[in-house]
Amino acid sequence: MVTKFxxxxxxxxDPQCLPRHVAVIMDGNGRWATQRSWPRVAGHRQGAxxxxxxxxxxxxxxxxxxxxxxxxxxxxxxxxxxxxxxxxLFKRLLRQELAEMQREGVQITFIGDLSGLPEVLQQxxxxxxxxxxxxxxxxxxxxxxxxxxAEIAQACRRVAEQVEQGKLSxxxxxxxxxxxxxxxxDTPAPDLLIRTSGELRLxxxxxxxxxxxxxxxxxxxWPDFDRAAxxxxxxxxxxxxxxxxxxxxxxxxxxxQAVL
Numbered sequence: 001m002v003t004k005f006x007x008x009x010x011x012x013x014d015p016q017c018l019p020r021h022v023a024v025i026m027d028g029n030g031r032w033a034t035q036r037s038w039p040r041v042a043g044h045r046q047g048a049x050x051x052x053x054x055x056x057x058x059x060x061x062x063x064x065x066x067x068x069x070x071x072x073x074x075x076x077x078x079x080x081x082x083x084x085x086x087x088x089l090f091k092r093l094l095r096q097e098l099a100e101m102q103r104e105g106v107q108i109t110f111i112g113d114l115s116g117l118p119e120v121l122q123q124x125x126x127x128x129x130x131x132x133x134x135x136x137x138x139x140x141x142x143x144x145x146x147x148x149x150a151e152i153a154q155a156c157r158r159v160a161e162q163v164e165q166g167k168l169s170x171x172x173x174x175x176x177x178x179x180x181x182x183x184x185x186d187t188p189a190p191d192l193l194i195r196t197s198g199e200l201r202l203x204x205x206x207x208x209x210x211x212x213x214x215x216x217x218x219x220x221x222w223p224d225f226d227r228a229a230x231x232x233x234x235x236x237x238x239x240x241x242x243x244x245x246x247x248x249x250x251x252x253x254x255x256x257q258a259v260l
Contacts, residue, residue, distance in 0.1 A: 028197030105137025
């Protein structure tokens, strides 16, 4: 049975308790295709459609930002055929979807070492970011050739250069300062991270930014992650108690005395 979902927020979700920023590790494209005896690239094509659906869902439901882990620095180790296909797929999608993203008010940005990408893809990325720079309906961040350790190391190098040049003192180096040199400097940290396909790790993704993010893991393969699956993830999120190192309710006087 196919369940239809309206563009409006489901009634069992509290609009005041939605994550502002959702990040996704889109895992399982290859396995999804293999299960059907299809080539791995078929899974990537379907995965791209799933991402488009999720982006529209986030926009419809009032979520401000979506960050997708599209290609990691480690993904270069895959077969040349698969890597080349992914680069072509990124370029094709940017060309095909840009007009629609512009109409829907999507601001698209990229994080990662873009200099390592094919020149033609770099040009498409630059054009897409410039065209959509003033859109405000939703921010769509795409991590391409991204590795969090490399990002943090690069931020530290930039801070160190400022100290060497006498523009900063070592004593002034703080967490807030380092964050200014990260790829995500202009984006709030994710409130919710979703990883599909049953894998239970972060895979070098947003290690700094996920310090207080709620983590949600599901066995669903990414191409099958539809609005119903996203709805379930948000329901779980809304039942989490986000304390950020504090306590939910203060200790009563008697309880405090007992602790002392």
